[in-house]
Amino acid sequence: MAWHMPDQARPRARTGNPCLVETNRELEAFLRNIAPRAFRIARFSLRDDADARDAVQEAMIRLARSYGGRPANEWPPLFYAILRNCVHDEQRGKQSRGRLITWFKRMSGGDEVALAIDQPASAAQEIESEQRLRQLERAIALLPERQREAFLLRNVEELDVAATAKAMGCSEGSVKTHYSRAVHALRDLLGEP
Numbered sequence: 084m085a086w087h088m089p090d091q092a093r094p095r096a097r098t099g100n101p102c103l104v105e106t107n108r109e110l111e112a113f114l115r116n117i118a119p120r121a122f123r124i125a126r127f128s129l130r131d132d133a134d135a136r137d138a139v140q141e142a143m144i145r146l147a148r149s150y151g152g153r154p155a156n157e158w159p160p161l162f163y164a165i166l167r168n169c170v171h172d173e174q175r176g177k178q179s180r181g182r183l184i185t186w187f188k189r190m191s192g193g194d195e196v197a198l199a200i201d202q203p204a205s206a207a208q209e210i211e212s213e214q215r216l217r218q219l220e221r222a223i224a225l226l227p228e229r230q231r232e233a234f235l236l237r238n239v240e241e242l243d244v245a246a247t248a249k250a251m252g253c254s255e256g257s258v259k260t261h262y263s264r265a266v267h268a269l270r271d272l273l274g275e276p
Contacts, residue, residue, distance in 0.1 A: 110151050113158050114143050121166055128170045138173050142166040186238045187219055222272040226265050229253075233261035234269070 118139060125135035142165045150161050223231055229251070236247045237258075247262075248255045 106151065109155050110147060110158070113155065113162075114147070117159070117162060118143070121162070124163075125166065125170050125173075129173055134173050134177075138166065138169040141169045141172075145169070182239045182241065183219060183223075184216065187215070218273060219269075222269050225272060226268055229257075229261045230265035230268065233258050234265035237262055 121139045121142065122135055125138040126132060129135050129138065142162060145165045146158065146162050150158065153161070223234065226234065232251055233247060236242045236250055237244075242250060244255045244258050248258045251258060251261075
């Protein structure tokens with residue numbers, strides 16, 4: 084697989100400045116050279132080619148935007164630190180999505196649609212499960228801010244009531260109220276019993 088610097092990562096060199104043009108060439112060569120190794124590292128952690136490519140490209144973009152002007156000998160450690168963060172971001176995204184699916188399945192009582200989200204057997208079921216997840220995400224976005232915050236902290240971040248109260252800066256009773264209202268609102272919005 085041939086790697087290239089994502090367009091968003093290309094530093095904009097001012098014409099007539101040979102130092103910037105040379106730095107751009109060095110940075111492009113560095114990224115082209117490091118990409119296959121970085122992909123293997125990301126693929127090992129994420130176990131998915133597309134997610135690994137996304138993490139590597141995001142790391143390239145962040146390095147070029149934030150550190151492209153640094154000396155070339157500083158790029159390798161910076162790049163790998165950024166890549167590590169990008170991999171962790173991808174992993175957290177997967178965990179958050181998995182937690183939403185788990186909550187949805189619990190709320191739905193394990194019906195066929197909820198099970199299809201977790202392990203779709205066909206392309207049609209995969210599309211349906213993706214649609215249901217999008218529907219859940221839209222419903223969460225419609226919640227009032229405090230309800231949404233309580234719901235996400237409890238279900239996605241898996242904080243207990245006390246930790247959620249501390250994070251939200253309110254009492255445990257308020258967390259319970261916001262969370263309960265969020266669950267009822269989501270059931271109404273999603274048409275669940």
